[in-house]
Amino acid sequence: MASADTWRVGDGAGGAFQPYLDSLRQELQQRDPTLLSVAVAVLAVLLTLVFWKFIWSRKSSQRAVLFVGLCDSGKTLLFVRLLTGHYRDTQTSITDSSAAYKVNNNRGNSLTLIDLPGHESLRFQFLDRFKSSARAVVFVVDSATFQREVKDVAEFLYQVLIDSMGLKNTPSFLIACNKQDIAMAKSAKLIQQQLEKELNTLRVTRSAAPSTLDSSSTAPAQLGKKGKEFEFSQLPLKVEFLECSAKGGRGDAGTADIQDLEKWLAKIA
Amino acid sequence: MLDFFTIFSKGGLVLWCFQGVSDSCTGPVNALIRSVLLQERGGNNSFTHEALTLKYKLDNQFELVFVVGFQKILTLTYVDKLIDDVHRLFRDKYRTEIQQQSALSLLNGTFDFQNDFLRLLREAEESSKIRAPTTMKKFEDSEKSKKPVRSMIETRGEKTKEKTKNSKKKGAKKEGSDGPLATSKTAPAEKSGLPVGPENGELSKEELIRRKREEFIQKHGKGLDKSSKSTKSDAPKEKGKKAPRVWELGGCANKEVLDYSTPTTNGTPEAVLSEDINLIRGTGPGGQLQDLDCSSSDDEGATQNTKPSATKGTLGGMFGMLKGLVGSKSLSREDMESVLDKMRDHLIAKNVAADIAVQLCESVANKLEGKVMGTFSTVTSTVKQALQESLVQILQPQRRVDMLRDIMDAQRRQRPYVVTFCGVNGVGKSTNLAKISFWLLENGFSVLIAACDTFRAGAVEQLRTHTRRLTALHPPEKHGGRTMVQLFEKGYGKDAAGIAMEAIAFARNQGFDVVLVDTAGRMQDNAPLMTALAKLITVNTPDLVLFVGEALVGNEAVDQLVKFNRALADHSMVQTPRLIDGIVLTKFDTIDDKVGAAISMTYITSKPIVFVGTGQTYCDLRSLNAKAVVAALMKA
Numbered sequence: 001m002a003s004a005d006t007w008r009v010g011d012g013a014g015g016a017f018q019p020y021l022d023s024l025r026q027e028l029q030q031r032d033p034t035l036l037s038v039a040v041a042v043l044a045v046l047l048t049l050v051f052w053k054f055i056w057s058r059k060s061s062q063r064a065v066l067f068v069g070l071c072d073s074g075k076t077l078l079f080v081r082l083l084t085g086h087y088r089d090t091q092t093s094i095t096d097s098s099a100a101y102k103v104n105n106n107r108g109n110s111l112t113l114i115d116l117p118g119h120e121s122l123r124f125q126f127l128d129r130f131k132s133s134a135r136a137v138v139f140v141v142d143s144a145t146f147q148r149e150v151k152d153v154a155e156f157l158y159q160v161l162i163d164s165m166g167l168k169n170t171p172s173f174l175i176a177c178n179k180q181d182i183a184m185a186k187s188a189k190l191i192q193q194q195l196e197k198e199l200n201t202l203r204v205t206r207s208a209a210p211s212t213l214d215s216s217s218t219a220p221a222q223l224g225k226k227g228k229e230f231e232f233s234q235l236p237l238k239v240e241f242l243e244c245s246a247k248g249g250r251g252d253a254g255t256a257d258i259q260d261l262e263k264w265l266a267k268i269a
Numbered sequence: 270m271l272d273f274f275t276i277f278s279k280g281g282l283v284l285w286c287f288q289g290v291s292d293s294c295t296g297p298v299n300a301l302i303r304s305v306l307l308q309e310r311g312g313n314n315s316f317t318h319e320a321l322t323l324k325y326k327l328d329n330q331f332e333l334v335f336v337v338g339f340q341k342i343l344t345l346t347y348v349d350k351l352i353d354d355v356h357r358l359f360r361d362k363y364r365t366e367i368q369q370q371s372a373l374s375l376l377n378g379t380f381d382f383q384n385d386f387l388r389l390l391r392e393a394e395e396s397s398k399i400r401a402p403t404t405m406k407k408f409e410d411s412e413k414s415k416k417p418v419r420s421m422i423e424t425r426g427e428k429t430k431e432k433t434k435n436s437k438k439k440g441a442k443k444e445g446s447d448g449p450l451a452t453s454k455t456a457p458a459e460k461s462g463l464p465v466g467p468e469n470g471e472l473s474k475e476e477l478i479r480r481k482r483e484e485f486i487q488k489h490g491k492g493l494d495k496s497s498k499s500t501k502s503d504a505p506k507e508k509g510k511k512a513p514r515v516w517e518l519g520g521c522a523n524k525e526v527l528d529y530s531t532p533t534t535n536g537t538p539e540a541v542l543s544e545d546i547n548l549i550r551g552t553g554p555g556g557q558l559q560d561l562d563c564s565s566s567d568d569e570g571a572t573q574n575t576k577p578s579a580t581k582g583t584l585g586g587m588f589g590m591l592k593g594l595v596g597s598k599s600l601s602r603e604d605m606e607s608v609l610d611k612m613r614d615h616l617i618a619k620n621v622a623a624d625i626a627v628q629l630c631e632s633v634a635n636k637l638e639g640k641v642m643g644t645f646s647t648v649t650s651t652v653k654q655a656l657q658e659s660l661v662q663i664l665q666p667q668r669r670v671d672m673l674r675d676i677m678d679a680q681r682r683q684r685p686y687v688v689t690f691c692g693v694n695g696v697g698k699s700t701n702l703a704k705i706s707f708w709l710l711e712n713g714f715s716v717l718i719a720a721c722d723t724f725r726a727g728a729v730e731q732l733r734t735h736t737r738r739l740t741a742l743h744p745p746e747k748h749g750g751r752t753m754v755q756l757f758e759k760g761y762g763k764d765a766a767g768i769a770m771e772a773i774a775f776a777r778n779q780g781f782d783v784v785l786v787d788t789a790g791r792m793q794d795n796a797p798l799m800t801a802l803a804k805l806i807t808v809n810t811p812d813l814v815l816f817v818g819e820a821l822v823g824n825e826a827v828d829q830l831v832k833f834n835r836a837l838a839d840h841s842m843v844q845t846p847r848l849i850d851g852i853v854l855t856k857f858d859t860i861d862d863k864v865g866a867a868i869s870m871t872y873i874t875s876k877p878i879v880f881v882g883t884g885q886t887y888c889d890l891r892s893l894n895a896k897a898v899v900a901a902l903m904k905a
Contacts, residue, residue, distance in 0.1 A: 071303075076281040084376045089283035091295065092302040095332060097280030097372035115280065115372075121307055121665040125658065152669050205673035208712045212894040213857075213881060 062169060064112045064133040065101070065265065068160055069140035070152055071118040074178040077246040078140060079115040081256040082265075087247070093117040096126055103269040104262065111135065111269050123156065131163055136172040136268050138261075143177045143185035143243070146194070154198035158206070161223060161235065170237040172268045176261060181245040188241040192232065199223060200230040240264065270345060270394065272321060272338045274386065276359060278367075278375055279332040285359075285380040297321050298336050306334075308875055309632040309659045317341060326352045328360065329640040330599055331367040335359075347393040354389050599641045600648065605634055608652045619902050620865030622824045625872050633659055657903055663868060664895035666877030670851060675812065676714055676783055685717070685776040687784045687809060689769075690853070691802055692817035693829055694790030697855040697882060699728065701817060702787050703735040705853075705880065707887040710743045710753055714782040719772035720758040721765040721805065722789040729758045732787060742887075755781070765789065766805040773809060786811065793832035802833075803840030806847050815879060816849040818870055819856045826869040834874065849874055854893070855882035862901040867893065 067075040076090040076097075083099055098114040116126040139160060141153055157175075164171050175195075177188045186194075203223055224234040232239040242264065245257040273294035274287040286294065297318045305316050305325075315324045322343075325336045335356050339345055359382060360367070366378030609630045616626040633655050642651050672688075679686040688705075690698045699722070706716045718736060722728035736756040743753045757772040769786050776784045788805065791798035806814060816833060818826060830849070838846045852870050860866075867878060878893040 079372075080282065080376060083373060086376075088376065089286060089295065090281045091275075091277050091283060092299045092307075093281030094279040094302060094306055094334075097278065097282070097375075099373040099376070117281070119303065119307055120667050121662045124665065125661055151671070151674060155669055155671065201674060201677060202671075205671055205677070208673055209671075210708060210880065210890045210892045213883075213891050213897050 062133065062135045063110070064098075064114050064130060065136045065138060065268075066127075066130055066134050066171075067113065067115045067138050067140060068123065068127060068156075069118050070142065070149060070156060071120075072145075073118060073140045073142040074246045075118060075140045076115050078138075078176070078178065078244070078258065078261070079113055081246050081258055082113060082262070085256070087256075092119060094122070096130070101265070103266045105266040105269065109269050111265065124159070127160065127163060131167060134164065134167070134171040136174065136265075137164055139173070139175045140178050141175060141191060142179055143187075143191060144179045144182040146177075146186050146191055150194055150198055154195055154202055157195065158199055158202050158223065161237075161239075165223075165236060173237050173239045174261075174264055175239060175241050177241065177243045178246055180243045180257065181247055188243045192241050196230050196232060203230060270339060270343065271348075271390070272340065274335075274337045274355070274390075276333060276335050276355075276380070276382075278372070279334060280372055280375075282372065282375055284333070284367075284375065284378075285382045285386075287383070287386055294336075294338060297323055297338055301325060301336060302334075307662065309629055309663055309872070314635075324348055324352060326356055327635060327638075328356060329636065329638055331360065333360075333367065345397070347397040350396075351389060351393040354393070355386060358385055358389065599639050600637050600651065602634060602638055604648050605637060605652055608649050609634055612652060612656055615905075616865065616868075616902070618863075620823050620860070620863040620869075621902075622827045622865070622869040624824075625827065625869050629656070629659065629868075629872070653903070657899055660868060660899045660902060661895050663871055663875075664878075664893065664898060667875050668850075668877065670877045670879050672813065672879065673712060676709075679812065680714075680782055685773060685781050685784045686813075687773055687786065687811035688813045688815060689786040689788065689806060689809070689811040690815050690817055691788050691833065691849075692790060693792055696790065696817050696819040698790060698817045699731050699735070699787055700885075701853050701855055701880065701882045701890070702785050703732075703739070704882060704887055704890045706735075706739060706754060706783075706785055707742070708890055709783055710739060713748075715748075715751060715780070716754045717772060717776040717779070717781040717784045718754065718756050719769050719784055719786045720756060721768050721772075721786050723759070723761045723763050723765055723768065724789040726761075728787075728789070729756075729761070732756055732758070739887075752779075755779075765801060766808045769805055769809045793829050793836070799832070799836035800840050803837050806837060807841045807843065810847065814847060814850045815853050816851070816870075816874075817853045817855060818866065820854050820860045820864065820866045820881075821856055822866050822869075826866050827873055830870060830873045849876055851876050851879040853880045853882065854878050857881045857891075858883045858889070862904055864898050864901045867898050868902065 067079055069075050071092060076093055077088065079097070079099075080086065080088045080090070082101060093115065094117060096114055096116050098112055101111045101113045103109060103111060114130055116130065117123065137160065139157060142149065146153065161173070164173065175188075175191070177186070177191050179185055224230040228234070242260045243257075244261050248256045271287070271289045273289055275283060275294050275298060276285045277283045277298075288294065300318045301316050301323050304310070306327075314326060315322060317323070320341050321338045322341045323336055323338045325334060327334055335352050337348055337352055339348065359380075362382070362385070363378060363380060366374050366380075368374075612633075613626045613630045616629065617623055621629075633652065636659070637652065637655050640651075642648070676686045690702055692698050702718065706718060709716050716739075718732055720729045720732045722732075733756055736754055739754045740752075745752050757768070757775055759768045759771070765788060772786065773784055775781075786805075786809070788802060789798070791802065793799070814837075816830065818829065822829070834848050837848050841847065852874065854867055854870070857864075871878060881891045881893050883889045883891050
């Protein structure tokens with residue numbers, strides 16, 4: 001089949017380069033028929049490789065959904081809830097965990113969920129490792145303690161946004177406002193406003209920060225439009241907000257409120 | 270006695286948890302993870318959190334963490350052994366669930382470990398209780414007195430078992446004719462499941478020999494089978510060999526049980542023994558445990574078989590070498606020893622403080638022990654990679670360091686943002702203070718410099734000169750007539766804390782955004798001066814305490830930071846004392862690639878390096894790039 005492909009390619013190109021091809025064919029026929037067969041074989045192998053690589057890069061590398069966020073925002077529990085639906089006790093993650101997730105839409109294709117550790121000293125290391133394979137990024141925010149942690153959330157979000165904008169295929173971006181079961185939890189709308197305000201100031205302070213040690217690194221990418229108040233709609237990637245609750249209302253037995261998240265995952269799959 | 274025992278995956282899923290008291294174990298365990306495991310302080314395996322002592326063990330092969338917590342005031346001697354026992358049993362019992370890469374199998378697996386754990390705990394507690402009164406052993410109790418009796422019983426048991434064994438293992442035995450036949454004679458009796466005497470050491474030794482022998486035979490057989498295909502007659506022998514393996518592994522379950530009974534039988538009276546036998550009867554023939562053990566010992570053979578094969582036979586050696594190259598194998602501490610030594614020396618050569626280099630290597634070894642290496646990766650590359658990751662992890666700031674953002678916040682609240690600089694003599698406090706004021710001025714914040722070095726001759730004049738230069742660069746005309754930078758000084762010989770306080774009050778009145786407090790340099794051992802510094806910081810509660818340290822410092826860095834931190838803690842008289850919040854690393858341009866001081870300082874304080882001074886001019890202020898530093902550090 002591969003050799004047939006090559007011939008077809010040769011025929012297609014034949015129209016434009018007829019004289020050259022004729023002379024080439026003559027040359028080849030003069031010498032030795034084995035040379036031609038070798039050339040065809042090599043071409044076939046190359047074509048297969050290119051074809052294979054194309055398929056491989058498209059299929060497998062862009063199926064990951066990354067769960068990022070600060071420590072204690074509920075990434076791991078959300079991950080568990082999506083996979084099994086049950087409640088599980090969790091600790092601070094030291095490393096990533098990944099699992100295949102079957103999306104419940106009619107096409108029934110699957111995604112790889114990857115839960116990244118949220119601790120300060122690990123988050124960027126793991127983000128760097130997995131960001132190239134990201135099809136989507138779910139940024140989990142603890143809505144209950146949001147007011148207190150808004151600066152940290154914004155700073156991490158800023159970095160994640162910059163990183164994902166730098167990627168070749170920009171992933172879909174979701175900000176999941178978790179822990180809505182707690183009474184003091186902020187709504188998604190409020191969180192969006194606060195984050196926009198905070199990212200606006202962050203843009204200023206970031207551009208004013210002293211340059212890093214190796215001066216080779218260029219100026220960081222600008223988030224949003226210059227001279228305008230920052231809004232998520234200015235970004236080249238679509239950022240969505242939704243509310244969810246991984247723990248659910250009544251203690252361990254409660255059912256999670258993650259239907260919106262499941263729907264979103266089905267949409268992007 | 271135990272407060273809790275929990276087993277969780279490194280991904281953060283709690284697989285099984287035992288709660289002795291009603292308190293939640295999540296808090297202390299998270300504290301352990303954050304302040305020990307993630308800070309590369311994993312040298313020794315215990316940690317104290319409030320009233321609890323936590324001990325932990327890492328299983329790097331399956332990425333599990335075992336943590337036990339108990340009250341600090343108790344000294345429980347059996348805890349280490351308990352962790353080991355639980356680790357072993359858990360690993361063997363749930364091998365299929367925890368082996369998978371995907372977290373799904375962990376989630377779906379049911380880890381009903383309660384009964385096993387309680388049994389192990391009871392045994393461990395009993396063993397420690399029995400050991401407590403150390404009475405002299407009588408001759409009748411000693412192992413020696415039991416020897417002849419035991420051997421008599423054994424010969425009887427041997428005959429029956431030996432027969433079956435011989436018939437099944439004929440082929441194998443022929444091949445491994447140079448195996449230690451003599452020792453094999455006693456082995457079957459032990460496997461028959463009758464623990465006749467309380468001989469812990471001997472038993473395990475025999476067990477070891479038996480297993481090694483088995484392995485050798487397997488290997489030898491395989492080697493012959495694969496490479497030479499010597500004769501046709503080998504084939505039936507191979508088949509015959511399968512059968513004894515099953516039989517032997519059946520015995521393995523008993524071995525496990527015997528192992529568990531060892532703590533109680535260690536030099537104990539006969540009464541405990543009978544209980545043990547009951548115990549064995551209870552669990553021995555139960556099908557489940559045996560099944561799982563089968564797979565486990567199979568796997569052990571697979572993972573271990575590269576090591577002994579190297580010494581035995583050329584064919585086996587070749588095979589082993591190939592396996593070692595291609596197959597995955599788990600790292601042992603001996604494998605890493607030489608590489609780690611080299612790495613440690615390398616780190617020290619790069620100016621990392623010696624004991625920190627040691628601790629780092631220890632922690633990396635802990636993290637890697639038992640880990641299965643990937644195909645075609647050498648020990649050196651694996652260790653190097655792990656070390657590199659650890660270094661990046663250390664240099665990654667633990668708290669947000671966005672000074673400008675915090676100054677904006679302070680500005681909104683109409684109060685000045687106060688920064689205190691401290692450090693030993695001659696590290697460049699005043700110079701870097703001037704650089705930082707320039708950076709702040711460039712960003713449109715007004716700065717008040719408080720000259721609290723009332724000790725060194727010329728200190729105030731130095732700051733005055735800097736102020737004049739900075740004013741020349743940022744004249745009031747450019748900022749709408751507002752004085753951007755001003756010096757607050759009260760001459761020499763006054764109390765520094767008082768001057769700082771006055772300066773802050775002045776700044777509040779005059780509407781300055783930032784107050785930079787320059788303190789006198791002091792050696793970390795000078796108690797009166799350290800007390801004075803602690804007082805200054807306690808009285809004025811600055812927003813940021815920066816420690817200025819030079820990058821040239823080697824082992825001294827540890828001492829400086831530890832003593833500065835301790836002085837601040839000891840003399841503060843408040844519940845939660847202000848410690849150093851960040852580090853300014855100066856003279857970074859003078860050290861080429863010997864950047865070890867950065868690691869030493871962040872490792873001790875786990876505080877970020879906020880600024881790096883790289884030269885004499887006002888613009889020579891940089892922020893740290895963890896990756897660049899680590900790259901310089903790892904460069905040969």
